[in-house]
Amino acid sequence: MSYEENIRKVVPYVAGEQPKDKTIIKLNTNENPYPPSPAVQRAMKELSENKEFPDTRLYPDMDAAPLVDALAKKYGRNTDEIYVGVGSDDVLSMCFLTFFNSDKPVLFPDITYSFYDVWADLYRIPYKKVPLDDDLSIRKEDYLGENAKANGGVIFPNPNAPTGILMPVSDIEEIIAANSGSIVIIDEAYIDFGGESVMPLIDKYDNLIVVQTFSKSRAMAGMRIGFAVSNAKLIKYLRDVKFSFNSYTMNLPSIVCGAEAVKDDEYFREITGRIIKTRDNFEKELRRLGFSFRDSGSNFVFCTHPRMSGKEIFTKLRDRNIYVRWWDRDRIRGYLRITIGTDEQMENVVKALEEIL
Numbered sequence: 001m002s003y004e005e006n007i008r009k010v011v012p013y014v015a016g017e018q019p020k021d022k023t024i025i026k027l028n029t030n031e032n033p034y035p036p037s038p039a040v041q042r043a044m045k046e047l048s049e050n051k052e053f054p055d056t057r058l059y060p061d062m063d064a065a066p067l068v069d070a071l072a073k074k075y076g077r078n079t080d081e082i083y084v085g086v087g088s089d090d091v092l093s094m095c096f097l098t099f100f101n102s103d104k105p106v107l108f109p110d111i112t113y114s115f116y117d118v119w120a121d122l123y124r125i126p127y128k129k130v131p132l133d134d135d136l137s138i139r140k141e142d143y144l145g146e147n148a149k150a151n152g153g154v155i156f157p158n159p160n161a162p163t164g165i166l167m168p169v170s171d172i173e174e175i176i177a178a179n180s181g182s183i184v185i186i187d188e189a190y191i192d193f194g195g196e197s198v199m200p201l202i203d204k205y206d207n208l209i210v211v212q213t214f215s216k217s218r219a220m221a222g223m224r225i226g227f228a229v230s231n232a233k234l235i236k237y238l239r240d241v242k243f244s245f246n247s248y249t250m251n252l253p254s255i256v257c258g259a260e261a262v263k264d265d266e267y268f269r270e271i272t273g274r275i276i277k278t279r280d281n282f283e284k285e286l287r288r289l290g291f292s293f294r295d296s297g298s299n300f301v302f303c304t305h306p307r308m309s310g311k312e313i314f315t316k317l318r319d320r321n322i323y324v325r326w327w328d329r330d331r332i333r334g335y336l337r338i339t340i341g342t343d344e345q346m347e348n349v350v351k352a353l354e355e356i357l
C-alpha cells in the first residue's frame with residue numbers, strides 16, 4: 001500500500017492574482033480602491049505606539065468582543081447572534097462544516113463563488129449545482145417545491161458573484177420559507193453596494209444565516225474580517241465547531257480595527273456611495289462601447305462584447321497594465337469581471353477599451 005491512498009487530495013480555489021507592481025490598475029479581486037476609515041488608521045497607530053504592544057505573549061480575545069459588540073450595535077442584534085471570522089471565507093467554510101452535514105445534496109448555482117464546491121469537496125459534502133437561467137439569473141423556482149424537500153442546505157451570494165445580479169428580498173424569502181427543513185445561507189459579500197440585506201428575516205425564519213465581509217465595502221481585505229448573523233441557537237452550533245477547530249482565529253489588530261471601522265458609519269456610507277456613482281458612470285461608458293451586461297448590484301461589472309472575445313479583451317487590457325478577471329469556463333467565457341476602482345482608474349479602463357475595440 002502507498003501512503004498516497006491516505007492523503008486527502010483536493011483541487012484548491014484559485015484566487016485572483018496579487019501583482020507586486022503598484023503601477024498596475026488592479027481591478028481583478030473586487031477590492032475597495034479607497035483607504036479604510038481614518039478611525040482604523042488611528043487605531044493601528046495607537047496599537048503600534050502602545051508600549052505594551054505588541055504583547056504577543058497572550059492569546060487574543062477568543063470571543064473578539066470589541067468587534068462583536070460593535071457589529072451587534074450597528075445591526076441591532078444581540079451579541080450571541082453574531083459570529084466573526086478571518087474573512088468571510090473562514091466564516092463560510094465553518095458554515096459548510098457545521099450546517100451542511102447531510103447525505104442530501106447542498107444546492108448552489110452553477111455559476112457562483114467558486115469556493116463553494118471547493119469546500120464541499122474538502123468536507124465531502126454532496127452538492128448539486130443548479131443552472132442559472134439564460135439571462136444568468138438565479139431562478140427561485142429551482143429552490144422551491146420538491147427541490148426544497150430534497151436538499152441538505154442552500155447557499156448563494158446576493159448579489160450573485162461573478163454576475164453582480166441582485167435577487168429581490170421577496171424571492172429570497174420564498175426560498176427561505178420553502179426550505180424550512182434545511183439551513184439557507186445568504187452570502188452578502190457585496191450587499192453594501194446598493195442591495196437590500198435579508199438580515200431582518202432572521203427574526204422571522206430560524207433557518208437563515210447571513211454572511212458579510214469587511215473586504216469590500218469597508219476596504220479591509222488585508223485585515224481578513226468576516227461575520228455571520230443568525231439566531232443564537234445556530235450561532236452557538238457554529239461556535240462549537242469553530243472551537244473544535246481553532247479557538248484563536250482572529251488576531252488583535254483585526255479585532256480592534258474592525259470594531260473602529262464598524263463605528264465609522266459616515267465614512268462607510270461615503271465610500272460605498274462613491275463606488276456606486278463610479279459604477280453607474282462606468283456602466284454608461286460600457287454601454288456606449290457596445291458591451292452588454294446586467295445591472296450590477298455590486299462593486300464590479302460582469303460584461304461581454306459582441307465583437308471581441310473575453311480572452312482577447314482580458315489579454316489586451318493586461319498588456320496595458322490593467323488587470324481584470326476572466327474565466328475559461330463554459331457559459332461565461334465571453335465575459336469579463338471588472339472591479340470598480342476610482343473615477344480615474346475607470347477613465348483609464350475606458351480609454352484602453354476605446355483603443356482595443
Ligand SMILES: Cc1ncc(COP(=O)(O)O)c(C=O)c1O
Nearest residue numbers: 087088089113157161189213215
Ligand atoms: C461571493 C463572495 N463571498 C465571499 C468572499 C470572500 O471574501 P473574504 O474572505 O475576503 O471576506 C468573496 C471574495 O471575493 C466573494 O466574492
